[in-house]
Amino acid sequence: MPAEAMPESDREVAIRIRDLEVGFGEKTIMKGLDLDVYRGEILGFVGASGTGKSVLTRAILGLVPKRRGTIEVFGENLDELTPSSRKAIERRWGVLFQHGALFSSLTVKQNVQVPMREYLDLSERLLDELAMLKIEMVGLQPDAAEKRPADLSGGMIKRAALARALALDPEIVFLDEPTSGLDPIGAGEFDDLIATLQKTLGLTVFMVTHDLDSLYSVCDRVAALGDGKIIAAGPIETLLASQHPWLRAYFHGKRARAVAGGV
Amino acid sequence: MTTEPNASTEQAGDEIRAALAGRWVAAAAPEVEAQAGALLAAAEGARRVIIDLSHIERLDTLGAWVLDRTRHELGAKGLKADFVGARAEHRILLDEVAYRGFAEAPVVRHSRLVDFLVDIGKAVVGTGRDIAQGTSFLGEVVAGLVRVALRPSRFRLPALVHQLEQVAFRGVPIITLISFLVGCIVAQQGIFQLQRFGAQPFVVDLVGILVLRELAVLLTSIMVAGRSGSAFTAEIGSMKMREEIDALRVMGLDPVEVLIIPRVLALIVGLPILTFLSSMAALFGGGLVAWIYGGISPEIFLARLQGAIAMSTFLVGLIKAPFMALVIGLIASLEGLAVQGSAESLGRQVTSSVVKSIFMVILVDGLFAMFFAAINY
Numbered sequence: 321m322p323a324e325a326m327p328e329s330d331r332e333v334a335i336r337i338r339d340l341e342v343g344f345g346e347k348t349i350m351k352g353l354d355l356d357v358y359r360g361e362i363l364g365f366v367g368a369s370g371t372g373k374s375v376l377t378r379a380i381l382g383l384v385p386k387r388r389g390t391i392e393v394f395g396e397n398l399d400e401l402t403p404s405s406r407k408a409i410e411r412r413w414g415v416l417f418q419h420g421a422l423f424s425s426l427t428v429k430q431n432v433q434v435p436m437r438e439y440l441d442l443s444e445r446l447l448d449e450l451a452m453l454k455i456e457m458v459g460l461q462p463d464a465a466e467k468r469p470a471d472l473s474g475g476m477i478k479r480a481a482l483a484r485a486l487a488l489d490p491e492i493v494f495l496d497e498p499t500s501g502l503d504p505i506g507a508g509e510f511d512d513l514i515a516t517l518q519k520t521l522g523l524t525v526f527m528v529t530h531d532l533d534s535l536y537s538v539c540d541r542v543a544a545l546g547d548g549k550i551i552a553a554g555p556i557e558t559l560l561a562s563q564h565p566w567l568r569a570y571f572h573g574k575r576a577r578a579v580a581g582g583v
Numbered sequence: 584m585t586t587e588p589n590a591s592t593e594q595a596g597d598e599i600r601a602a603l604a605g606r607w608v609a610a611a612a613p614e615v616e617a618q619a620g621a622l623l624a625a626a627e628g629a630r631r632v633i634i635d636l637s638h639i640e641r642l643d644t645l646g647a648w649v650l651d652r653t654r655h656e657l658g659a660k661g662l663k664a665d666f667v668g669a670r671a672e673h674r675i676l677l678d679e680v681a682y683r684g685f686a687e688a689p690v691v692r693h694s695r696l697v698d699f700l701v702d703i704g705k706a707v708v709g710t711g712r713d714i715a716q717g718t719s720f721l722g723e724v725v726a727g728l729v730r731v732a733l734r735p736s737r738f739r740l741p742a743l744v745h746q747l748e749q750v751a752f753r754g755v756p757i758i759t760l761i762s763f764l765v766g767c768i769v770a771q772q773g774i775f776q777l778q779r780f781g782a783q784p785f786v787v788d789l790v791g792i793l794v795l796r797e798l799a800v801l802l803t804s805i806m807v808a809g810r811s812g813s814a815f816t817a818e819i820g821s822m823k824m825r826e827e828i829d830a831l832r833v834m835g836l837d838p839v840e841v842l843i844i845p846r847v848l849a850l851i852v853g854l855p856i857l858t859f860l861s862s863m864a865a866l867f868g869g870g871l872v873a874w875i876y877g878g879i880s881p882e883i884f885l886a887r888l889q890g891a892i893a894m895s896t897f898l899v900g901l902i903k904a905p906f907m908a909l910v911i912g913l914i915a916s917l918e919g920l921a922v923q924g925s926a927e928s929l930g931r932q933v934t935s936s937v938v939k940s941i942f943m944v945i946l947v948d949g950l951f952a953m954f955f956a957a958i959n960y
């Protein structure tokens with residue numbers, strides 16, 4: 321399914337969510353949620369803490385059961401997949417979990433190599449070099465490669481987890497708050513890396529973030545989650561112009577003004 | 584339409600033009616490497632290599648890495664190698680990966696013999712440290728118990744009750760079942776062997792003394808070490824892994840007081856109760872088999888039992904139980920606190936907790952046997 325085979329007229333959708341309902345027990349987290357993520361774009365996903373951004377990510381990934389609705393990835397309904405085509409899709413996405421989720425008994429390098437070993441047929445040399453390449457690309461020092469997750473700082477865990485998410489050069493990456501816990505310079509480099517990968521590999525990025533700088537600098541579109549629905553989605557100007565009280569507070573509050581003033 | 588990566592070379596004097604085509608991506612890694620190797624071999628003897636990237640269909644980080652690596656290797660052989668015709672996005676990717684050698688991690692080689700001796704040494708030192716730590720930890724727990732005894736308001740009754748439920752109450756079915764079965768087996772074997780001497784009725788003495796003095800407390804302790812000791816280690820260990828223990832400390836709460844004392848106390852209270860239930864179940868099993876298989880009626884069994892055992896026989900088993908509980912509780916807590924950051928280390932400590940507890944339970948039982956023999960109890 322290379323991109324050139326698709327009609328160019330309307331933008332190709334990488335992830336299409338329709339009428340999604342997710343809940344735990346009595347509590348409904350989201351209901352009637354619709355969202356499109358276009359291929360090759362960086363979608364920033366915002367929403368107050370606890371509104372369900374991580375839950376939505378996990379629902380797309382199939383880690384949280386949904387009560388209703390459909391989720392299509394690369395045009396395939398995730399509910400109607402055979403195990404082998406599901407595996408094929410899983411090979412095409414990479415995930416950075418909010419808390420890293422590195423394998424604690426493996427070193428950083430081994431963590432990055434896990435998906436490579438599973439899906440690719442690489443020589444030992446290439447396996448080593450490629451893992452080191454990814455580790456350096458995300459801004460880790462080479463000596464971090466032999467460390468275990470317990471010996472890493474919070475920011476290093478984020479970077480190592482990104483290196484693992486990018487191990488297979490996925491077509492979609494899900495990033496759950498990639499820049500939280502990074503210093504501003506590191507966060508900026510992170511954004512640049514994502515932008516570079518998007519340009520060169522045509523990466524589609526679904527990025528949950530609270531980082532206003534990332535929203536302004538790298539995101540092509542922004543979607544906001546509130547009350548279990550998408551309250552607005554579009555280029556950041558659309559959201560800036562929105563009259564929704566939460567969005568107004570978010571984008572026109574004191575901190576937001578400071579960021580926007582600097583851009 | 585997937586096309587294999589392909590590099591066709593064309594020689595013109597001492598210049599080689601390599602035209603690359605196809606998908607230079609991770610999914611085709613073996614071909615990518617093979618083609619790059621072939622290019623390297625074809626360039627042998629040339630002075631200049633021009634690598635034409637204009638027909639590459641797809642390039643990812645792996646492809647870019649291998650290409651840039653090839654260019655470097657050509658350079659290292661004294662050839663002048665250049666990329667031409669790269670698309671803008673491929674150019675950026677090639678710059679992003681920019682081949683560089685990675686320093687090999689130094690591999691330290693040892694001889695087998697040295698490794699073996701080092702392992703033995705480490706094990707001995709480790710055992711010594713275990714004993715020292717165990718003793719000091721016993722001190723900490725006792726100090727904690729005294730503190731709690733002096734200020735009962737600090738005692739965590741709900742925690743103790745919860746642990747008692749986990750340790751004692753939920754352990755009752757399996758422990759009584761196992762004891763019942765072991766009682767049956769001992770009686771059956773006893774009857775079978777004693778028949779030959781016509782000493783069949785002595786099976787009652789055998790079962791009574793064996794169960795009350797040794798079997799009940801040993802079985803119970805081993806089961807509790809496996810059920811509750813492992814659970815304590817896993818609970819405390821995963822709290823340690825997620826810095827929950829550190830969180831308690833910085834809040835001014837003593838982890839020994841909050842986590843360990845309720846657990847150890849629950850064991851000390853629960854294990855004698857379980858031991859008692861276990862001996863009753865084993866005696867019941869023994870009696871049942873003696874009746875069905877040996878023809879010894881319950882009345883005779885009970886009468887003989889009364890004659891065979893004294894109060895001391897019964898107490899010997901029960902006296903040992905709290906000590907076993909202390910040993911299991913201390914080892915389980917200590918191993919839990921020794922967990923490091925990884926899931927693997929958690930597994931290792933849980934195993935080690937169970938193995939050490941069972942070993943210590945048997946050792947302590949042996950010491951008690953010597954002690955009771957010495958005082959004629």
Ligand SMILES: Nc1ncnc2c1ncn2[C@@H]1O[C@H](COP(=O)(O)OP(=O)(O)OP(=O)(O)O)[C@@H](O)[C@H]1O
Nearest residue numbers: 344347349367368369370371372373374375376418
């Ligand atoms: N496994 C679960 N069981 C029950 N409730 C859950 C579960 N996982 C999440 N929730 C609830 O779902 C809601 C959304 O959680 P979620 O983690 O998605 O928040 P979030 O938007 O990612 O917030 P943050 O920005 O702080 O990460 C929360 O109220 C949370 O309590």
Ligand SMILES: [Mg+2]
Nearest residue numbers: 373374418496
């Ligand atoms: Mg979240």
